[in-house]
Amino acid sequence: MNGWILAATVLLAGGAGTALWGVATGPLSRRVVAQNLSTSVVCASLLLLAQGYDRTAYVDLGLLLAVLGPVGTLVFARLLAEDLTDDRAAAWGLTWTTVGVDAAVVVALCVAAGPGRAMVKLLVVGALLIGGNLVASRALSGGFQGVRGG
Amino acid sequence: MADAVIVVALLLTAGAATAAVAVRDPARQALVLSLLGLFLGVVFTVLQAPDVGLSQLAVGSALTPLLIMLSVRKVRRRGKEGGK
Numbered sequence: 001m002n003g004w005i006l007a008a009t010v011l012l013a014g015g016a017g018t019a020l021w022g023v024a025t026g027p028l029s030r031r032v033v034a035q036n037l038s039t040s041v042v043c044a045s046l047l048l049l050a051q052g053y054d055r056t057a058y059v060d061l062g063l064l065l066a067v068l069g070p071v072g073t074l075v076f077a078r079l080l081a082e083d084l085t086d087d088r089a090a091a092w093g094l095t096w097t098t099v100g101v102d103a104a105v106v107v108a109l110c111v112a113a114g115p116g117r118a119m120v121k122l123l124v125v126g127a128l129l130i131g132g133n134l135v136a137s138r139a140l141s142g143g144f145q146g147v148r149g150g
Numbered sequence: 151m152a153d154a155v156i157v158v159a160l161l162l163t164a165g166a167a168t169a170a171v172a173v174r175d176p177a178r179q180a181l182v183l184s185l186l187g188l189f190l191g192v193v194f195t196v197l198q199a200p201d202v203g204l205s206q207l208a209v210g211s212a213l214t215p216l217l218i219m220l221s222v223r224k225v226r227r228r229g230k231e232g233g234k
Binding site: 012017079 | 152155158159165166172178180181184185188189192195196200207208211212215219222
């Protein structure tokens with residue numbers, strides 16, 4: 001067991017455990033926020049696991065999750081829009097915290113990978129993850145008022 | 151010690167599955183279910199089956215919640231129309 005896998009374990013136990021607790025209890029607005037943040041945490045730990053197992057192919061899992069995770073959150077934001085109108089799901093402090101964690105993980109992995117194709121891929125995954133997370137958070141907090149109904 | 155990550159992933163999966171059963175509202179169940187999909191993907195990855203994990207993540211994170219939420223909305227609408 002090396003440091004990367006240890007970091008992934010800690011991130012999973014702490015971050016994903018908190019997300020599970022948040023999604024299982026409390027009002028609906030808290031649950032959708034927890035669902036959104038679980039994507040960031042799990043994607044970051046998948047990237048750490050790829051580095052820990054020393055298999056660059058595992059980065060594809062993180063890439064897929066960085067693309068599809070925010071899509072899943074947008075599905076909830078769209079279809080639960082009526083339930084969320086009187087109870088805005090805004091948690092920007094938590095969002096920026098997870099964005100910071102994601103950025104730190106991606107930077108650490110880039111330093112470990114060194115310049116090259118792998119680093120470009122990691123940067124693309126990180127940009128997709130952080131961008132998607134911010135868009136999904138904005139959608140949950142009612143940022144896109146023009147897109148309604150349906 | 152090397153199995154710690156497997157234990158954590160399995161515990162998270164068991165917790166998410168239990169929560170998905172314990173929560174009663176279908177819309178909230180869909181939220182827990184998307185987390186369960188993510189955790190199952192992690193379990194497959196730490197058990198060195200990333201191909202299975204890849205398809206599990208694709209299906210579990212976006213497709214299953216979408217299908218459930220669409221069905222819930224349709225049922226709710228039909229219920230409202232029947233109420234009138």
